Amino acid sequence: MASRRxxxxxxxVTSSAAVISPVDLMAMIPxxxxxxxxxxxxxxxxxxxxxxxxxxxxxxxxxxxxxxVLDVVSKVLHYQNQGPVHPDIYPSVxxxxxxxxxxxxxxxGAHAHEIALTHSTxxxxxxxxxxxxxxxxxxxxxxxxxxxxxxxxxxxxxTRFGVTVRRADLTTGTNLMDAVRAxxxxxxxxxxIPHVSRNxxxxxxxxxxxxxxxxxxxxxxxFHLDGAQGPGCVPVDFRLLGCDYYSACGHKWLLxxxxxxxxxxxxDVLDRTxxxxxxxxxxxxxxxxxxxxxxxxxxxxxxxxRALATFAGFDAALSxxxxxxxxxILKRVDELVTYAxxxxxxxxxxxxxxIGEARSGVLVIRLPEPxxxxxxxxSLRSEASSFTSPVDGPRxxxxxxxxINTRSEIDATFNAIExxx
Ligand SMILES: Cc1ncc(COP(=O)(O)O)c(C=O)c1O
Numbered sequence: 001m002a003s004r005r006x007x008x009x010x011x012x013v014t015s016s017a018a019v020i021s022p023v024d025l026m027a028m029i030p031x032x033x034x035x036x037x038x039x040x041x042x043x044x045x046x047x048x049x050x051x052x053x054x055x056x057x058x059x060x061x062x063x064x065x066x067x068x069v070l071d072v073v074s075k076v077l078h079y080q081n082q083g084p085v086h087p088d089i090y091p092s093v094x095x096x097x098x099x100x101x102x103x104x105x106x107x108x109g110a111h112a113h114e115i116a117l118t119h120s121t122x123x124x125x126x127x128x129x130x131x132x133x134x135x136x137x138x139x140x141x142x143x144x145x146x147x148x149x150x151x152x153x154x155x156x157x158x159t160r161f162g163v164t165v166r167r168a169d170l171t172t173g174t175n176l177m178d179a180v181r182a183x184x185x186x187x188x189x190x191x192x193i194p195h196v197s198r199n200x201x202x203x204x205x206x207x208x209x210x211x212x213x214x215x216x217x218x219x220x221x222x223f224h225l226d227g228a229q230g231p232g233c234v235p236v237d238f239r240l241l242g243c244d245y246y247s248a249c250g251h252k253w254l255l256x257x258x259x260x261x262x263x264x265x266x267x268d269v270l271d272r273t274x275x276x277x278x279x280x281x282x283x284x285x286x287x288x289x290x291x292x293x294x295x296x297x298x299x300x301x302x303x304x305x306r307a308l309a310t311f312a313g314f315d316a317a318l319s320x321x322x323x324x325x326x327x328x329i330l331k332r333v334d335e336l337v338t339y340a341x342x343x344x345x346x347x348x349x350x351x352x353x354x355i356g357e358a359r360s361g362v363l364v365i366r367l368p369e370p371x372x373x374x375x376x377x378x379s380l381r382s383e384a385s386s387f388t389s390p391v392d393g394p395r396x397x398x399x400x401x402x403x404i405n406t407r408s409e410i411d412a413t414f415n416a417i418e419x420x421x
Contacts, residue, residue, distance in 0.1 A: 037332055039406060045324070046404050049255070055386035055409040060198055060229055060362050060400035063255050065313070066320050073257050073313035080309060096308045100315045101299065104262050107318060107326065108248075109237035113297035114270075116263040117311055121228035122149040124247025124263035127301050128192060128224040129153040130276035131245075136162030139187040141180060143170040145197035145392075150226040154192065168193065172200050172354045176208045177215065190222045195236070195246070196229035199391045201353030201362035201398070206240040213242030222269070228252060232321060233361040233402075235330060244269045253361065253402065256317035257310045265298040279303035324403070332403040333361045340401060340410045347414065352396045363399045364391060368421060373397045376417055384416040 046052040051064035076093065083089045102112040118124050140154050144167045157163040168179040170193065180191060191212070196203045204212075209225070216223045224245040230236045232253025238246055246264040250256025265273060275282070275294070282303045286292035294300045321329060337359055341351050344365050353364040367376055373390035376397050380386040386409070389398040399413065 037328060037403070039408075042404060042406060049404060052404055055384070055405075055413055057399045057401065057405065057413070058387045058389055059233075059253055059402040060398060061252075061389055062258065063252050063402070065251075065255050065257055065317060069255065069257065069313050069317045069320055072316040073309050076312040077309035093308050093312075096312045096315065097299075097302075097306070100311050100318075101262075103315055103318055105264075107322070108231055108264070109239045110264050111267065113299075114238075114264055114267050116265065116298040116301040117306070117314075118247070118249075118261035118263050118301075119259045119307065120251075120261045121226060121247045121249040122153075123261055124245070125150055125192070125224070125226060126153050127263050127265075127276075128222075128245045128247065129157060129190075131222070131273045132189065133274060134161040134163050134189075137187055138189045139164045139166055139185060141166050141168055141183055141188060141191045141193070143168045143179075143193045143197070145170045145194060145199040145202060147194070147198045147226070147228065149228070150192055150194060170194075170197065170200070170202055172202055172352060172358075176204060176212055180212060180215075184219075184221075188219070188221050190224065191216055192224040192226060194229065195225040195227040195241070196234055196360045196362055198229055198362065198398075199364075199393075200396075201360050201364045203234050203354070203358050203360040204241075205357050206235075206237070210240065210242040213244075229360065229362055232326075232329070233333065238264050238266070245273075250314040250317060254314075254317050254321060257313040259307060260310055260314040263298065263301060265301070270296070270298060270300075275300065277301075277303070329403045333401060334359070336401045336403070336405055336407065336410065337361060337363050339407055340399065340414075343410065344414060347418065352393060361401050363401055364393075364396050365399060366393075367395045367397055367417070369395075371395065371417070371420060376420060379420055380413065380416055384413065386413045386416060388413070 048066040048068060049064050050067065080089065080093045097117055098112065100117060101115040105112045105115045134157055140163055142150055142154055142165060154165045158165055166183040168183050170179060193204065213223050223243045225241060225243045227236065227246045227248040229252065231248050244266050248262050250260030251258045280303060282294060282300045284293045284295055340363055341355055344351060349368055350366040352366050353359060353362060367373065372394050373396050377388055377390045380388055391398045
């Protein structure tokens, strides 16, 4: 199978015909590691992410990508465009997908054959939600802390097949097992909850997830985690989480190009996972008489012509993050969130998101009366160049803190909120 190395080799072979010289993708990614994460170092890293000239606390929405990542997308797109099906060009560009599956899987605890590349978290959630033949007596458990992406697909099943959707109470401080048991029944067929909630920032810990997974497996209930806010924000290891399925995206905490994602399907459940959408590239073979054989890997969920240059950018974003060090990134996120929690509490206010092990980079603060989330979000945006997000709770405000943020911009944002009182 072609690899990045062969991409380079091919690039040299075809360079005389090339309009744009093909590049070594990895060489385009500045190596940022090695130094202490001092404030100066962070500001230097931020120079590669133009949107962070503002106080950018919206990584949980859509994150900006580092410029070198976008450069990779552009270069690969131009390179591919010189001959999209040319035998010298196509195989090396097509190698982007196996490379990325391997890279993503290795970072988050999966085999490459358990990864399907998608264009969003929502695409993964839909693969999961359409993975069985639903019956009108079936029940699904989601939570009361969802993004619409993990709500609407299940409502759709309710409309199409009469499936009942129940909600576990994942308000900060509840016990996960108690919350699921309270709404589970002998009819429950599926549990789909956020690994990290976009709404109250609650992270399901590895231990909680593994305990729930074992309990569900004994009852033949399938378990999916919505991981839009997972990779790059909190530690993620699919094996430790124990879930059957996990839907992630590249365009939030991993700083990848918009329209990138990955779906994890545990190898043990692949053959019991029904496919609802399929097409060319999903099969090993097919004939004109109705016969076909699916690829025995999660990539059977991929089909059609795909955004290869964008996936190359996703791969580059992973490398950019790794050049800093995933562990260092997560450590800094945790330190900054802890700093922000303490600082907000010292000012006499409260935190909506969990404090302690269940915390994540998704910090949600409770605003003092009479402020509302929407009002503060608007004022910060227009008057303080500070970009935050309103969430479901009318008096809550989400401040998504990534490693590129600084203590001083947290202080400035809190000062700006207090000046509204
Ligand atoms: C928890 C959660 N799930 C799903 C989504 C949707 O993600 P995507 O746009 O990648 O489909 C989001 C987006 O904010 C989210 O926060």
